[in-house]
Every structure is written in C-alpha cells, then in structure tokens.
Amino acid sequence: MPKLWNETIEAHRHQVRDAILDATAALVFEHGLRSVTMAQIAEKAGIGRATLYKYFPDVDAILHAWHHRQITTHLTQLTEARDTVNDPGQRLEAVLQAYARIAHQTRSHHNTEIGRFLHRDEHLADAQQQLHDLVSSLIADAAQAGDLRADTPAGELAAYCLHALNAAGSLPAQAAVDRLVAVTLAGLRVPSDHNPV
Amino acid sequence: MPKLWNETIEAHRHQVRDAILDATAALVFEHGLRSVTMAQIAEKAGIGRATLYKYFPDVDAILHAWHHRQITTHLTQLTEARDTVNDPGQRLEAVLQAYARIAHQTRSHHNTEIGRFLHRDEHLADAQQQLHDLVSSLIADAAQAGDLRADTPAGELAAYCLHALNAAGSLPAQAAVDRLVAVTLAGLRVPSDHNPV
Structure with missing residues (x-):
C-alpha cells in the first residue's frame, strides 16, 4: 500500500x-x-x-508562507460567499460583505511592521488582481441583470468597492462594517434624477 | 533696519x-x-x-521635510477647495474632488520604496486625522442642510469617502477620477425605497 x-x-x-x-x-x-x-x-x-x-x-520564509496561506484562505472565503446565492445582485452583496469582514478582522495586521514586511510580497499583487477580477465580473453580471449604474466601467466600480471597503479596517464594530457595505453598495446603484449633494 | x-x-x-x-x-x-x-x-x-x-x-531628514511640505500643501489645497463655495453639499463635493485629484497625482509615489519609507512618518497620522476631521465636518454640515443619508455617522461616512477616493491612485485618467467622485458621492445620498442590488 x-x-x-x-x-x-x-x-x-x-x-x-x-x-x-x-x-x-x-x-x-x-x-x-x-x-x-x-x-x-x-x-x-x-x-x-x-x-x-x-x-x-528562515523566519522570513515562514512568514511569507503564512501570508500566502492567509491570502488563499481569504480568496476561498470570497468564492464560497459568491456560491451561496444565485441572484447576481445578491452574489455581489455577499462577496462585498465577506470582503469587508476580512478587512475588519485583519485590521490589526496593517500599518504595522509586519504588515509592511508582508505587503512587499509578490503573492499580494496576484491576489489583488484575482480579487479585482472576481468583483469586476460580479459587478458586470449584476449590471446586466438589473439596475446598477451603467455610466462607469465594471473595473472602475470594482476598484471603488474594494478601496471603500478597506475602510472596514478602521471601524470599531461589525455594525459599522455592515453600514459601510450598505453605503458602498448605494454608490453602485443607478443615480436618481435629483442630485441632492 | x-x-x-x-x-x-x-x-x-x-x-x-x-x-x-x-x-x-x-x-x-x-x-x-x-x-x-x-x-x-x-x-x-x-x-x-x-x-x-x-x-x-542627512537625506532622510530632507525627505521627511519634503513629505511634510507635501502634506501641508495638500491640506491647504483641500481647505482652499472648501472655501471656494458656500453651499454645504457643494463644499463637500469640491473637497472630495480635490482629494481624488491629489490621490491620482501622487499615485506613482505609493507602493514604492519611497512611499513605504515616508508612510512610517509620524506627520502622516496627524495629517490623516486632520483630513478625516475636515471631511467629517463637511459631511455633518451637508447632512444637516440637505438629504445625505442619516443612517450612518458622519465619521464613518468620512472614512468611506477617503478610502473609496484612494482608488483614484489606481485609475489611469482624470475622466475615471471624475466618475469615481460621482460614484462615491452617490453612496452618501439618502437611499431610495427600491433596493436593486
């Protein structure tokens, strides 16, 4: 055997x-x-x-391997969140919620010596590209299915979402993270005729 | 004399x-x-x-002084943008546009050796706090005057705006930066009854 x-x-x-x-x-x-x-x-x-x-x-090699495992786990969590629902709008919402949760949970690692060390990692650029592609394609699907705004390319909207949701790293509680996701999603919707701001 | x-x-x-x-x-x-x-x-x-x-x-001291001058110049540009108009909604929009323009212009400095060196700077935390306070108070004024969403505290909306507009650093052209500002502002508006996403 x-x-x-x-x-x-x-x-x-x-x-x-x-x-x-x-x-x-x-x-x-x-x-x-x-x-x-x-x-x-x-x-x-x-x-x-x-x-x-x-x-x-050495220790650096272990940290890079740990970071790679973290990134892989997070990308898996996002694709699992996507696959829990079928409606394109709900898929987008589920993935953005999962992303905001990860940004919130990992907040203590950023803006630290370790965060700076790991963010030189080449894995990160690949993972950010994968993340951007995942969210772009969900936005494109949701735009085709419903009433997401059509005046801005899906790739730009994906960059907007991911940057906006990184604010979860500076928020104190999960309730604030949920509000951030709602605000970010509101930016994606078809603008109404009135322009109050 | x-x-x-x-x-x-x-x-x-x-x-x-x-x-x-x-x-x-x-x-x-x-x-x-x-x-x-x-x-x-x-x-x-x-x-x-x-x-x-x-x-x-030494060179490090000069770079820190240069960075401090940059930060001061940028904060001055933002307060000048605020003071060009009187309407609270327009003030907010003018400042967010100016911030997005700065994020777009300085994009080449970030994610580089120099960016990482400078971002350890203690001036930066102070400047980020000032920036956050400036945008928070503009949002609070605009919310009182008009129809910004009231379900999220001004400080959280300010964090949302500033993070979202950092996406300008990854955008190729000014037209895309303008679209980013429009999308970000849309997130601040009173949500309409229907919930398309």
Missing part, C-alpha cells in the same frame, strides 16, 4: 507545516517581527529545530 | 530650503531612495555641501 503510506506522509507534512505557520504567526504578533527566532518557533510548534529547517530556511 | 534685514534672511533661508527639498525629491524619484547622496543634493540645489549640512543632517 505505498499510495496510502504516501498520503499519510503528505497529510503529516501538511499538519507540521500548518503548526509551524500558526506558531510563527502567534509569536510574531505577540513579540514583533525581528525578535522571533527559529528556536522559539520550533519550541512553540512542538518540533525539533532540525525538523523545522527541513521545512523552512 | 534690522527687522527688514531679518526678513530678507528669513526669505532667503526659505528659498534655499525649498530648493533643497525640490532637488532631493527629483533625485530620489529618478534614482531611488538609497542611491542619493548629500553631495548630489547640494550640487543639484546649487549650494555647497557645508551649506546643505547647516540645513539638514
């Missing part, structure tokens, strides 16, 4: 890798980026240092 | 200081942050190295 054996090894390697990423994130968020050592990570992950070095050469 | 003489010296010092800041910004944006030396700056500003060191101890 070499195949099963290989699968077991593979599952074990994934578990160890996840434990390393979790331990590193916990240590870095507690003590700061530059004070964390490979020895501390090995101890917190419950593995030997020699084993740790078989997985990662 | 010692007073006039002092004023002349003061004006001369301001001119030299401005020339140093301009020379440094030009060199840094052309060659990158770490390759610029005090000798190059002195040469480009048309002053001696000894004179340069009387004004600033």
Whole structure:
C-alpha cells in the first residue's frame, strides 16, 4: 500500500507545516517581527529545530508562507460567499460583505511592521488582481441583470468597492462594517434624477 | 533696519530650503531612495555641501521635510477647495474632488520604496486625522442642510469617502477620477425605497 503510506506522509507534512505557520504567526504578533527566532518557533510548534529547517530556511520564509496561506484562505472565503446565492445582485452583496469582514478582522495586521514586511510580497499583487477580477465580473453580471449604474466601467466600480471597503479596517464594530457595505453598495446603484449633494 | 534685514534672511533661508527639498525629491524619484547622496543634493540645489549640512543632517531628514511640505500643501489645497463655495453639499463635493485629484497625482509615489519609507512618518497620522476631521465636518454640515443619508455617522461616512477616493491612485485618467467622485458621492445620498442590488 505505498499510495496510502504516501498520503499519510503528505497529510503529516501538511499538519507540521500548518503548526509551524500558526506558531510563527502567534509569536510574531505577540513579540514583533525581528525578535522571533527559529528556536522559539520550533519550541512553540512542538518540533525539533532540525525538523523545522527541513521545512523552512528562515523566519522570513515562514512568514511569507503564512501570508500566502492567509491570502488563499481569504480568496476561498470570497468564492464560497459568491456560491451561496444565485441572484447576481445578491452574489455581489455577499462577496462585498465577506470582503469587508476580512478587512475588519485583519485590521490589526496593517500599518504595522509586519504588515509592511508582508505587503512587499509578490503573492499580494496576484491576489489583488484575482480579487479585482472576481468583483469586476460580479459587478458586470449584476449590471446586466438589473439596475446598477451603467455610466462607469465594471473595473472602475470594482476598484471603488474594494478601496471603500478597506475602510472596514478602521471601524470599531461589525455594525459599522455592515453600514459601510450598505453605503458602498448605494454608490453602485443607478443615480436618481435629483442630485441632492 | 534690522527687522527688514531679518526678513530678507528669513526669505532667503526659505528659498534655499525649498530648493533643497525640490532637488532631493527629483533625485530620489529618478534614482531611488538609497542611491542619493548629500553631495548630489547640494550640487543639484546649487549650494555647497557645508551649506546643505547647516540645513539638514542627512537625506532622510530632507525627505521627511519634503513629505511634510507635501502634506501641508495638500491640506491647504483641500481647505482652499472648501472655501471656494458656500453651499454645504457643494463644499463637500469640491473637497472630495480635490482629494481624488491629489490621490491620482501622487499615485506613482505609493507602493514604492519611497512611499513605504515616508508612510512610517509620524506627520502622516496627524495629517490623516486632520483630513478625516475636515471631511467629517463637511459631511455633518451637508447632512444637516440637505438629504445625505442619516443612517450612518458622519465619521464613518468620512472614512468611506477617503478610502473609496484612494482608488483614484489606481485609475489611469482624470475622466475615471471624475466618475469615481460621482460614484462615491452617490453612496452618501439618502437611499431610495427600491433596493436593486
């Protein structure tokens, strides 16, 4: 049964890798980026240092892997939110709500030493492009189906949405995040004739 | 006439200081942050190295002074935009347009080595707070005067506006920036009864 054996090894390697990423994130968020050592990570992950070095050469590499896992998880959450409903308008709303929630949850990581370190990551540009494409196509679908404004290209509206929802990172509570999503969605609607502002 | 003489010296010092800041910004944006030396700056500003060191101890100090001048100029542009009109709704619109224009013009500085260096600047947090307060109070005035939405506090709407308008940094042309301002303002309006999204 070499195949099963290989699968077991593979599952074990994934578990160890996840434990390393979790331990590193916990240590870095507690003590700061530059004070964390490979020895501390090995101890917190419950593995030997020699084993740790078989997985990662240094702390930076672990942090990049952790960030990549975060990004992948967030993109998966957004596509899952999209796939919970069928109506194009509701799909857009579900994805924007999920995005705002992520921006709110990860707020403590930004504008910090760690945030700046990770945002040099090349994965991020790819992920931002994927995110932009996902929201653009949902906006294009919703515009075709209903009454989203037609005076602005879907790509520009996607940039508007994603930037606006990043404000969730500065909001204190989930109720404020919900209001932000409602305000952002209102910007996408067909403008009424009167122009009160 | 010692007073006039002092004023002349003061004006001369301001001119030299401005020339140093301009020379440094030009060199840094052309060659990158770490390759610029005090000798190059002195040469480009048309002053001696000894004179340069009387004004600033190093390149970092000059860049911070340049950034501070940029921030002050931008805040002045926003208050000037506010003071060109009297109607609260128009004031808000004028300031948001001016902000979007600045975000569009300075787009090349962000997400770069220089942008990351400068955004550690403590001036920036102060300026962001001033900006947030300016836009919040304009929103509160416009809400009292007319039909901005009342379901969301002015401070949250200000955070929404400023984040949304940062999308101007990723837009290619002024026409797209104008559309972004229109979409962002639409989000501030009283929601109509129907809910198309």
